[in-house]
Every structure is written in C-alpha cells, then in structure tokens.
Amino acid sequence: MELVKRYIYAVTQRLPERQRADIEKELQGLIEDMLEDRVQGGAATSEDVEAVLLELGNPRELAEKYRGTKRYLISPELFTTYLSVLKIVLLSVGIAMTVTFLIETIINPVQILEHFVSNLVSLLMGCFQAFAWVTIIFGLVEYAGVKKENLGIMTSDRWKPSELAPLPDQRNRIKRSDPIAGILFTVLFLVLFTFSIDLFGVWRFQSNSPTIAPFFNEEVFSGFLPFIWAVFGLSVLKDTMKLIAGRWTIKLIGFDILVNAAHFILALIMFSNLTIWNPDFMLQLAAAGLTPEGSEAFQTVSRIWDRSTAGLIYIIGLIVAIQILILVEKAFRISRGR
Amino acid sequence: MTDIKETINGLTQELRRGTIIIGVLSQLSEPQYGYSLVTILEQKGINIDPGTLYPLLRRLEKQELLESKWDTNEARPRKYYLLSPKGKEAYEQLCREWKSMVVSLDSLIQGGNDNGAG
Numbered sequence: 001m002e003l004v005k006r007y008i009y010a011v012t013q014r015l016p017e018r019q020r021a022d023i024e025k026e027l028q029g030l031i032e033d034m035l036e037d038r039v040q041g042g043a044a045t046s047e048d049v050e051a052v053l054l055e056l057g058n059p060r061e062l063a064e065k066y067r068g069t070k071r072y073l074i075s076p077e078l079f080t081t082y083l084s085v086l087k088i089v090l091l092s093v094g095i096a097m098t099v100t101f102l103i104e105t106i107i108n109p110v111q112i113l114e115h116f117v118s119n120l121v122s123l124l125m126g127c128f129q130a131f132a133w134v135t136i137i138f139g140l141v142e143y144a145g146v147k148k149e150n151l152g153i154m155t156s157d158r159w160k161p162s163e164l165a166p167l168p169d170q171r172n173r174i175k176r177s178d179p180i181a182g183i184l185f186t187v188l189f190l191v192l193f194t195f196s197i198d199l200f201g202v203w204r205f206q207s208n209s210p211t212i213a214p215f216f217n218e219e220v221f222s223g224f225l226p227f228i229w230a231v232f233g234l235s236v237l238k239d240t241m242k243l244i245a246g247r248w249t250i251k252l253i254g255f256d257i258l259v260n261a262a263h264f265i266l267a268l269i270m271f272s273n274l275t276i277w278n279p280d281f282m283l284q285l286a287a288a289g290l291t292p293e294g295s296e297a298f299q300t301v302s303r304i305w306d307r308s309t310a311g312l313i314y315i316i317g318l319i320v321a322i323q324i325l326i327l328v329e330k331a332f333r334i335s336r337g338r
Numbered sequence: 339m340t341d342i343k344e345t346i347n348g349l350t351q352e353l354r355r356g357t358i359i360i361g362v363l364s365q366l367s368e369p370q371y372g373y374s375l376v377t378i379l380e381q382k383g384i385n386i387d388p389g390t391l392y393p394l395l396r397r398l399e400k401q402e403l404l405e406s407k408w409d410t411n412e413a414r415p416r417k418y419y420l421l422s423p424k425g426k427e428a429y430e431q432l433c434r435e436w437k438s439m440v441v442s443l444d445s446l447i448q449g450g451n452d453n454g455a456g
Binding site: 022023025026027028029030032033034037055056057061062065066068 | 371372373377387388389390392393396397408414415416417
C-alpha cells in the first residue's frame with residue numbers, strides 16, 4: 001500500500017494546495033475500488049497494485065489532466081522574444097563591460113592584467129544578473145498574461161475582426177531598433193552606475209594616465225543602487241513589452257508614462273539629496289590643474305557647479321515632461337484613429 | 339503500415355473524446371461516484387480510463403454542470419456527482435446537437451457511397 005501512497009503523493013504534489021486533500025481522498029477511493037474490482041474479494045498482491053497504477057498511468061500526466069493546463073515559466077509563445085531579449089541584454093552587458101575595461105586601461109595602463117581579471121569576474125557576474133533579471137521579468141509578463149490576457153501581447157479567446165491590429169502604420173509602429181537601443185543603453189548605464197560611478201566626472205589627460213574629478217559621492221550614490229536597479233528593471237520590462245507588441249497601444253503608452261514618472265521620482269529623490277554630489281569636486285578639479293584655486297576660471301566653474309547640481313533636477317524634469325507629452329500625443333492619435 | 343494504423347488510432351481517439359462528455363452527462367441524473375461511472379459506461383460499450391474520467395468530472399463540476407457531495411457513510415468515502423440544473427440543460431442541448439449531427443453525417447456517408455466509393 002506504500003506504493004499507492006507514493007503514487008498519490010506524486011500526483012497531488014503537482015497540484016495546487018487547495019485541491020490536494022480532495023483529490024487525494026478521491027484517488028485513494030478510486031485505487032481501492034479498482035483493486036477490489038480486480039481481485040474480486042481476494043487479497044491484493046503487489047502485482048495487482050502495480051497493474052492498477054499502470055492503468056492509471058504516469059502520475060505527471062494525471063496531474064496535468066487534473067490541472068487542465070501545462071505550466072510554464074516562459075511559454076512557447078513568449079520564448080522566441082525571451083531569447084532575443086536575452087541576447088540583446090547579454091550583448092549589452094558584454095559591451096558595457098568591455099567599455100569599462102577599455103576606459104580603466106586608458107586611465108591606468110600599468111594594471112592592465114588586474115583590470116582584465118576583475119573585468120572578467122564582473123562580466124560573469126553581470127551576465128548572471130542579466131540572465132536572472134530577464135528571466136524574472138519574462139516570468140512576470142507570463143504570469144500577468146496568464147492572469148488576464150489583456151497586455152496586448154496575447155490574443156484573448158473572443159475577438160472581433162474590428163479588433164485586428166491595424167497594418168503596421170508608420171505612426172504607431174515601434175521599430176525594433178528603438179527598444180533594442182533602449183535596453184542597450186539601460187544596461188550600459190546600469191553597469192556603469194553599479195561598477196564604475198567614479199568614471200562620471202571631468203577627465204584630465206596628463207602625461208600617460210588621466211585623472212578624473214568625479215561628479216558623485218560614490219558612497220551616497222551606491223546607497224541608491226537598489227532603487228536604480230528597480231527602476232531600470234522597469235525600463236527593460238517596458239522595452240521588452242514594446243519589442244513583443246511591435247506597436248503602440250494605449251496600455252503600453254500608459255506603462256511607458258509610469259516608467260518615465262518612476263525615473264523622475266527617483267531622480268528627484270536622488271538629486272534633492274545634496275550629499276550625492278562629490279563634496280570635493282572643486283578641490284579635485286583644482287588639484288588636477290584645470291582650474292587653479294582662486295583663479296577666475298575656478299570662480300566661474302564653481303558657480304556653474306553649484307547651480308547645475310541644483311538645476312539638474314529641472315533639466316531631468318523637463319526631459320521627462322517632454323517625453324510624457326510625446327507619449328500622450330501618441331495616445332490621442334491612437335484613440336482617435338480607431 | 340503501422341503509420342496509417344497510428345494515424346487512424348489518433349483520429350478515433352479524437353472522435354471519441356467529444357462524445358465522452360455526452361456519455362458521462364447521460365448517466366448522471368442519478369448520483370454516481372467516479373468508479374461506478376466507469377463500470378456503467380464500460381457495460382454500455384464506452385471505454386474510458388479513470389485517469390481521464392476523474393479529472394473530467396472535476397472540470398465539469400468547475401463549469402457548474404455537475405454538483406458533488408462526499409458520502410462518508412460507506413466503507414470508504416466517495417465523491418458523488420450529480421447533474422446540476424445547468425448540466426441538465428447542457429446535456430439536452432448536446433443531445434440535440436448529437437442527433438442532428440448523426441443525421442447529417444449519415445446522409446453524407448450514404449451520399450458519399452452513392453457517388454464515390456460505392
């Protein structure tokens with residue numbers, strides 16, 4: 001009878017929790033009935049048990065029949081897109097890492113071997129990260145798609161001919177290159193922000209190794225990294241959906257606007273925190289010999305620096321606002337076009 | 339030639355699959371539990387393996403065509419299924435469909451014999 005229990009366990013373990021107890025009881029009864037029918041009052045031998053279980057078939061298939069649907073992390077419909085996005089992301093990680101490596105080599109050619117090794121390690125880590133995030137994002141898209149097939153990605157059961165997507169119209173068509181470039185840049189900046197934030201700064205090439213006066217306070221900046229990862233992840237998700245859909249829909253535009261807003265809020269939080277800026281920027285600039293302390297240039301740059309740190313948020317706000325306006329205009333055109 | 343046999347087997351199974359639901363519904367104006375249903379259907383020449391029937395019963399219950407009740411008075415607890423009012427309606431509709439299908443197909447098959455193979 002142990003075999004029976006193992007069989008039932010093999011089935012129910014593959015089923016949703018709340019159905020398990022009921023199906024377990026049902027299968028138990030069924031197998032007992034089948035055994036009884038088979039031995040006609042005699043005692044069931046282990047061969048009888050095996051024969052009955054064989055008749056019921058592979059527990060995996062039985063569980064599948066009970067569930068009604070096959071389960072996927074990423075369904076065959078999405079798999080092609082998943083693969084192409086994965087390729088793009090891995091490629092961009094590779095490019096970003098190589099760019100970082102080249103920059104580091106230019107700055108400090110003596111330690112080329114050390115850079116090479118650390119770059120190789122980061123490359124590996126980066127690829128794992130990229131793989132995990134892309135898979136997670138697609139898993140979420142899959143989950144949402146299964147829940148309600150209205151992402152504009154999957155077709156629902158009931159459809160009207162009038163719902164057919166219009167032929168690729170130049171105006172609301174999304175060129176593949178657009179989201180691909182989006183993902184490339186997102187990943188590039190993500191890698192740079194994560195591993196080499198000190199590269200963002202004013203470069204000064206002296207003799208053979210350049211010096212950099214970084215814009216940001218590395219410690220404060222890295223405190224924001226989890227948020228940056230989250231928002232940039234949203235960005236990749238958006239570009240992925242654009243890649244899958246291939247054309248603008250109202251929902252996609254709504255999501256794009258949300259992602260833009262998320263970027264702005266993140267920037268607002270980050271840059272309204274003035275400690276994020278490198279407190280020694282002016283001194284380092286002076287030390288690099290670009291603007292000797294006390295000179296007129298020092299005063300001018302110092303003024304610009306003070307103003308731009310405060311003003312950057314307005315510039316970002318303006319860019320985001322323009323992007324949202326363009327999106328809203330697109331939404332109007334689509335809704336009127338129908 | 340096993341290939342054509344396999345194809346025919348697959349086609350036959352496909353053909354049967356749709357009729358099984360009518361068969362199951364037809365026997366459930368009285369409450370039955372899964373295995374008793376297997377036996378009854380078998381006696382009437384409809385073979386269905388329990389591994390297919392049990393999940394099917396559940397699906398029909400989920401579609402509100404069947405109602406179920408556990409009977410714990412017997413030696414072993416059994417889940418009894420019975421047609422719901424909706425199920426009755428569905429069954430009658432399916433029967434009508436089936437009958438008209440049989441008439442149409444019969445005429446097609448006989449018509450085919452007249453003109454073609456026959």
